[in-house]
Amino acid sequence: MIKASALYLVIVISFMLTLILSSIIAAAFYFRLRSQQDIRYVRLAANLHSAVALVTSSDFKEDSLGTGLDLFDRGADSIWVAKNAWGVFDLAAVKSFQQRDTLQRVFLLGRKPNAGQVLYLADENRPLSVSGDTRITGEALLPKSGIRQAYVEGRPFSGKNPVEGRIRESKPELPPLQAEMLKRVERLFLLKGNKFTGRDSVLNSFFQDARVLQFDKDRPFPRGFSAQGRLILVSDTVLHVDRDARLENVILIAPAVVIEGGFRGSAQFFVKDSLVTGAGCVFDYPSAFVLYKDTERLPQPKLELGRNSVFNGLLVSYEKKHSELQTLISLGKGSLVRGEVYATGFLKMEKPLEVDGQLTCRRFLIQTPSTLYENYLLDVVLNRRKLSAFYLSSALLAPDGSTGIAKWLN
Numbered sequence: 001m002i003k004a005s006a007l008y009l010v011i012v013i014s015f016m017l018t019l020i021l022s023s024i025i026a027a028a029f030y031f032r033l034r035s036q037q038d039i040r041y042v043r044l045a046a047n048l049h050s051a052v053a054l055v056t057s058s059d060f061k062e063d064s065l066g067t068g069l070d071l072f073d074r075g076a077d078s079i080w081v082a083k084n085a086w087g088v089f090d091l092a093a094v095k096s097f098q099q100r101d102t103l104q105r106v107f108l109l110g111r112k113p114n115a116g117q118v119l120y121l122a123d124e125n126r127p128l129s130v131s132g133d134t135r136i137t138g139e140a141l142l143p144k145s146g147i148r149q150a151y152v153e154g155r156p157f158s159g160k161n162p163v164e165g166r167i168r169e170s171k172p173e174l175p176p177l178q179a180e181m182l183k184r185v186e187r188l189f190l191l192k193g194n195k196f197t198g199r200d201s202v203l204n205s206f207f208q209d210a211r212v213l214q215f216d217k218d219r220p221f222p223r224g225f226s227a228q229g230r231l232i233l234v235s236d237t238v239l240h241v242d243r244d245a246r247l248e249n250v251i252l253i254a255p256a257v258v259i260e261g262g263f264r265g266s267a268q269f270f271v272k273d274s275l276v277t278g279a280g281c282v283f284d285y286p287s288a289f290v291l292y293k294d295t296e297r298l299p300q301p302k303l304e305l306g307r308n309s310v311f312n313g314l315l316v317s318y319e320k321k322h323s324e325l326q327t328l329i330s331l332g333k334g335s336l337v338r339g340e341v342y343a344t345g346f347l348k349m350e351k352p353l354e355v356d357g358q359l360t361c362r363r364f365l366i367q368t369p370s371t372l373y374e375n376y377l378l379d380v381v382l383n384r385r386k387l388s389a390f391y392l393s394s395a396l397l398a399p400d401g402s403t404g405i406a407k408w409l410n
Contacts, residue, residue: 107410
């Protein structure tokens with residue numbers, strides 16, 4: 001005869017078995033679900049990589065609206081790619097998706113610069129003279145009259161070879177800037193935006209459409225202002241940027257810009273008159289200073305990098321028509337440029353300084369306490385080999401270079 005308590009024990013055991021079996025079934029279900037999700041994300045990541053490869057290929061043209069594609073025509077590998085102008089660089093956005101699962105990235109595109117070239121000095125029938133601790137490392141394109149050692153301020157050239165690398169003859173004209181990119185720069189100066197409302201910070205994702213903010217005398221650039229993302233800041237008057245301002249990947253357009261010493265950020269600046277920075281500034285990669293002179297009525301336009309500053313990116317001056325009052329790029333004492341300098345006119349340097357990358361100009365100017373020297377280098381280091389192998393330029397300077405990712409933005 002079975003005791004009544006046995007039935008209770010059976011019920012308890014059955015409940016426990018049911019609970020264990022249900023847990024096993026639920027775990028198996030969620031494991032399968034997670035496994036399928038992981039498989040989808042692996043596939044999405046592979047598709048995203050394919051989208052990046054597509055947008056960085058030379059065959060992919062600018063498409064501001066974006067293009068949707070099915071990679072293998074199976075209805076299961078959908079991607080979306082878009083490519084837009086962003087200053088002197090291109091902005092690319094890619095997305096791969098399946099059902100509700102989505103992966104997306106946004107990044108700046110650049111071009112591979114001319115490999116090995118450190119210096120291009122236009123041939124104006126005058127040699128390049130070097131003195132002091134000047135060092136030139138890389139391929140140099142120099143006037144037909146060549147290079148010579150000289151005494152400046154009582155100091156001779158201290159090295160063995162003026163150029164550690166191949167020397168070739170330059171031409172009277174500088175290598176031209178890409179015409180389409182120059183038209184893009186022209187269009188930037190025509191932009192008008194919504195008036196700035198006086199907030200301390202503005203953030204706009206690069207997955208959103210670009211926002212254009214207009215500054216004027218009544219609403220100047222506020223102290224400590226923070227601007228990050230897909231923002232274009234426009235001013236009809238001088239734009240003053242203080243050292244506490246935070247600018248990250250934005251574009252600034254003004255007749256003139258003055259940047260207070262000690263500033264740090266990454267931005268692209270476009271001016272027609274002048275851009276002057278104080279001492280001790282740091283401009284992170286990929287920054288750009290672009291001086292665009294389109295009239296002869298202006299006083300001498302200039303880009304001036306302050307003393308003991310570090311610049312990572314492009315310094316470019318351009319004038320439509322060659323004039324006697326040429327554009328001027330001035331690099332202050334103790335400054336370091338990692339990237340490229342392109343001066344359609346004069347390039348003034350205050351010793352000592354260093355350029356790790358590529359330098360192109362019509363004429364050098366060196367100012368000493370006693371006189372001004374033309375086409376002399378004194379205590380200047382030009383070293384192409386120290387430029388990072390991952391550095392990418394702009395199509396403005398390297399139109400034939402292969403396309404690559406200059407900076408991830410998310």
